[in-house]
Amino acid sequence: MTATTATARRDDTMVSSLPPRPTPQRQFSARPLGVGLVGLWLSVIVLLPLAALTVTSFGDGVSGFWDAVTAPVALASLAVTVGLAAVVALLNAAMGTLIAWVLVRDDFPGKRVVNALIDLPFALPTIVASIVLLSLYGPNSPVHVHLNATRPGLVVALAFVTLPFVVRSVQPVLIEVDREVEEASASLGASNWTTFRRVVLPTLAPAIISGTGLAFARAIGEYGSVVLIGGNIPRRTQVASQYIQQQIEIDRPVNAAAVSVALLVIAFLTLFVLRVAAGRSRRREEESS
């Protein structure tokens, strides 16, 4: 998903910044081949499976799809998923920005280690995260904090796997922030907080929004890290991906596909909102030297 958005954005900028170039008359380039290969690849990897999924979900007709999605347990799992993802995304927006800030602006011993640690959730199999959290906050918790099969437990698990998104999208932008702009703000009488709120934050906003969006999308589809600590209690801690797994196991592929399509729609909406938000801030700022 990261790759898709990044490519799409780059295309946009290219199209808008380059003057239209006359197309050469004769072209024996690799263009048709390249386009064909990309089309084939995307079809096999992305479009066909999605189409197949959508077809399966409507296997019992529109009403069957609707019934599957609106079944109380299915709806509850979707609500739990989206609710938790939203909480985790907002948590990330705040904590990720703070972590990025500390990593860029402050100096402390072990900074490089901390910086490297941020990527750990990307590298670690998520099931490992689940086991770690279970052994720390599970029934035999050595610190006597019991989060097993609770929503806070899910939040912790999801926060763990989505930690890098906001940090890694805000960090490079923050490094590039012109310190003189903050000095200018101070010289005009703005307090540090006012400077952060009115000068720095608007500059970071696109990065924070995109990082938060990616964290949200990841949290929606997360399975591995919640499978052990979540407890899979319907209507309480069962997330959509667990519900889908459960429906497959009891041989209800239409139900599984229908909820999957619902997740798909949510993911698409997230992407769409992200692109609109990113486009708006880009139009405003453009590129300046």
Added chain:
Amino acid sequence: MISVTGARKSYGNFAALDDVTLDIPAGTLTALLGPSGSGKSTLLRSIAGLERLDAGSIVIGGQDVTQVAPQKRGIGFVFQHYAAFKHMTVRDNVGFGLSIRKRPKAEIARKVDDLLEIVGLDGFQHRYPAQLSGGQRQRMALARALAVDPEVLLLDEPFGALDAKVRADLRQWLRRLHDEVHVTTVLVTHDQEEALDVADRIAVLNKGRIEQVGDPVALYDRPANDFVMSFLGSVARLGGQLVRPHDIALHRSRERAQSLDARVGGSPGVIEAVVERVVRLGFEVRVDLRADSGERFAAQVTRAEADALDLRVGETVYARATQGPDVTETEPALAI
């Protein structure tokens, strides 16, 4: 009035400011001039409160501000690279300081419009900084700094990022603006021409120390030392002594040169030199010379003098100083 007393600031082993004492009279436009690393920017940023002094004090308008935060010093600061708020329109940029002071919206709008008219950006209210040229962005930054009615206006190489033509235009414009607004202004520059052009007073800095302070004419005509002399205006080394190229007279005959030089009687005396190149620069003619000691120097003469001398490459001439530390001719000498 700004008074800096005994200011010291070090970065590790490097002394950026080494016991600097400087008074900047109210209402003047003072240039801090020096090479890079001379401490001029550190001094300016210390006045603004963006740097903390290791020792010494800074008084602005009778109030000791040494320990005061930049927010409360009553300053306006203009940066070399504009430091524009890119996500705000020109109007919001200029009105930023006023909106922080919670002034009524109508008052802010009126003041911003007035200022934009003064800096020649009227009609650009709704543009974003990215849609302005470098010169326009710097004028916006100036309006932004002036909007809060600062006690002093501090400019850190304000035209350094602009191309030569825009730079020359903007400094003329800054001079006129200062004559209208009369706010005490301190300008940091490494460009001696810029300092001579706009400033009422120039403080020359070198290696964290002030070499000389004075009006441009005094500094040019009576430099306190070789550093000031060579940093302000061009110099030629004539017989081991620094002389302005336009203060060198050239003669065809050794006798004539010696008799005129004897009348003044200073060092370095008459130097025999070979013409290496003659460059016509409009009204002036630069003559590149090599003395018999092997030392190269350039003399600047008028076109009429050059024509009368009829200099050719490879010919020998006799050079003497007409002005210098211990040479001063009271009446203009006939050059030939």
